[in-house]
Amino acid sequence: MKKLFLLFCMIIGVLTMAQASDFILIKGGTFQMGSPDSEDWRSNDEVLHSVTVSPFYMASHEVTQQEWREVTGKNPSSFTGDNLPVESITWLEAVEFCNALSRKEGKTPVYKVSDGGRTVTWDRGADGYRLPTEAEWEFAARAGTTTPFYSKRVPGADDVNFYGHYPYQIEQNYFNDSVLETQPGVYRGKTLPVGSFKPNPWGLYDIYGNVGEWCFDYYGDYSASNQTDPAGPDSGTRRVYRGGGWNDFGKNLRSAYRAAMQQSSSAYNVGLRLVFNGDKSPSGTVVTKEAAVTSSGSGKGKALIIYYSWSGNTRGVAREIQKQTGYDIIELELVKPYSNNYSTVLNEAQRDQHKQARPELKTKIDKKKWEEYDTIILGYPNWWASIPMPIATLLESYDFAGRTILPFCSHGGGRFGQSLTAIAKLAPKAKIGKGLSVHYSGGPALPKDVENWLKDNR
Ligand SMILES: Cc1cc2nc3c(=O)[nH]c(=O)nc-3n(C[C@H](O)[C@H](O)[C@H](O)COP(=O)(O)O)c2cc1C
Numbered sequence: 457m458k459k460l461f462l463l464f465c466m467i468i469g470v471l472t473m474a475q476a477s478d479f480i481l482i483k484g485g486t487f488q489m490g491s492p493d494s495e496d497w498r499s500n501d502e503v504l505h506s507v508t509v510s511p512f513y514m515a516s517h518e519v520t521q522q523e524w525r526e527v528t529g530k531n532p533s534s535f536t537g538d539n540l541p542v543e544s545i546t547w548l549e550a551v552e553f554c555n556a557l558s559r560k561e562g563k564t565p566v567y568k569v570s571d572g573g574r575t576v577t578w579d580r581g582a583d584g585y586r587l588p589t590e591a592e593w594e595f596a597a598r599a600g601t602t603t604p605f606y607s608k609r610v611p612g613a614d615d616v617n618f619y620g621h622y623p624y625q626i627e628q629n630y631f632n633d634s635v636l637e638t639q640p641g642v643y644r645g646k647t648l649p650v651g652s653f654k655p656n657p658w659g660l661y662d663i664y665g666n667v668g669e670w671c672f673d674y675y676g677d678y679s680a681s682n683q684t685d686p687a688g689p690d691s692g693t694r695r696v697y698r699g700g701g702w703n704d705f706g707k708n709l710r711s712a713y714r715a716a717m718q719q720s721s722s723a724y725n726v727g728l729r730l731v732f733n734g735d736k737s738p739s740g741t742v743v744t745k746e747a748a749v750t751s752s753g754s755g756k757g758k759a760l761i762i763y764y765s766w767s768g769n770t771r772g773v774a775r776e777i778q779k780q781t782g783y784d785i786i787e788l789e790l791v792k793p794y795s796n797n798y799s800t801v802l803n804e805a806q807r808d809q810h811k812q813a814r815p816e817l818k819t820k821i822d823k824k825k826w827e828e829y830d831t832i833i834l835g836y837p838n839w840w841a842s843i844p845m846p847i848a849t850l851l852e853s854y855d856f857a858g859r860t861i862l863p864f865c866s867h868g869g870g871r872f873g874q875s876l877t878a879i880a881k882l883a884p885k886a887k888i889g890k891g892l893s894v895h896y897s898g899g900p901a902l903p904k905d906v907e908n909w910l911k912d913n914r
Pocket residue numbers: 764765766767768769770771801802803805806836837838839840841842866867868869870871873895896897
């Protein structure tokens with residue numbers, strides 16, 4: 457009896473020690489990736505298509521700061537706590553972390569990073585830790601569902617750590633939110649310890665919210681045809697991250713929503729979740745390369761401050777930047793300006809975002825003049841967790857290829873929201889520098905904040 461008890465203890469010990477106990481086998485299968493046309497707040501880049509995914513293991517929780525520090529000796533996170541998810545890490549750092557952890561545990565590293573990070577080769581047959589592909593991530597998040605979220609009920613602040621004031625579909629129901637099944641809740645404004653809420657049906661904690669999660673793929677259009685174990689385009693300028701974070705609106709937590717950022721950029725709401733191969737994973741190598749981009753700019757380093765402002769806060773920031781730099785400055789005006797009335801503009805702005813409108817700009821910039829600028833310092837207010845649509849018009853009207861965009865955003869608490877993803881998608885060939893987010897007018901700290909930000913971008 458004593459022997460049996462000892463054996464039992466040993467088995468339990470081995471099971472709990474094993475790293476794999478934190479990993480869940482995601483049995484493969486075929487699913488519809490993307491969203492149907494009927495899904496509210498979908499984007500055009502979510503084209504529905506059939507994808508087959510081989511079995512793989514996925515961590516039940518996001519990588520914590522303790523886990524990150526044990527491997528790298530560092531902790532770059534904006535919010536600190538051992539059990540909080542690591543954030544403010546670049547895609548390249550995430551990939552290096554996967555390799556370092558693999559080496560530490562005697563597994564074979566899956567990535568080879570060369571050419572200063574411009575080329576990344578993935579050995580698909582290797583057993584080491586890695587990032588999920590975008591398809592693996594969405595397959596696991598959906599847990600067999602085809603609805604916007606894995607739960608029938610729209611997630612609220614008691615289910616997920618996100619911008620709880622703004623659950624799914626709040627935008628068009630802002631003045632009548634009692635019709636929403638999930639009511640606005642608390643906005644915590646920070647990350648929470650991993651696993652603070654119930655997991656999705658397949659046991660994955662915080663798959664929505666807390667921090668967005670880097671995926672392997674370059675961002676690009678989906679193929680409409682059936683795919684098996686897709687790994688994204690071979691070349692690109694942005695990498696995908698998924699799931700939304702602590703400051704994202706409900707619409708950006710959807711299983712199909714795709715966020716994107718440069719592989720060398722980081723954000724306080726983006727971290728990672730590890731996966732490793734199952735026994736039937738595909739073999740072979742995937743080679744990805746950063747796309748080469750040429751600029752029509754003069755190369756003389758001239759910069760332009762260009763901004764849209766509705767109630768003056770962004771204008772104030774723009775003027776402070778101009779005061780400190782002496783750069784040329786332009787305020788965007790519209791052919792049909794938005795209403796001066798706050799309630800009306802809230803409606804107009806959500807309507808325009810909902811239909812991805814491109815309001816016509818009254819402001820025109822001479823194309824020859826435009827060629828002189830290599831850096832565009834781009835300002836806007838955060839509107840419904842993204843850019844005001846006039847900024848989309850601007851980004852599509854002028855050539856941003858090879859130019860550096862330095863974004864600055866005035867907001868009422870949501871910081872950038874998903875505005876940086878919107879810019880990254882609309883100007884895919886621009887290099888995006890570090891952004892500045894300013895709470896309303898920025899207050900007395902504004903001059904110093906602007907000065908530091910300009911220094912950081914030098
Ligand atoms: C239509 C509209 C939508 C807004 N949406 C958000 C939002 O999603 N998140 C946020 O933090 N602030 C939001 N705000 C607040 C503005 O970002 C904030 O007041 C900003 O300082 C306005 O800049 P401006 O004075 O340059 O227009 C919104 C304001 C308006 C008018």
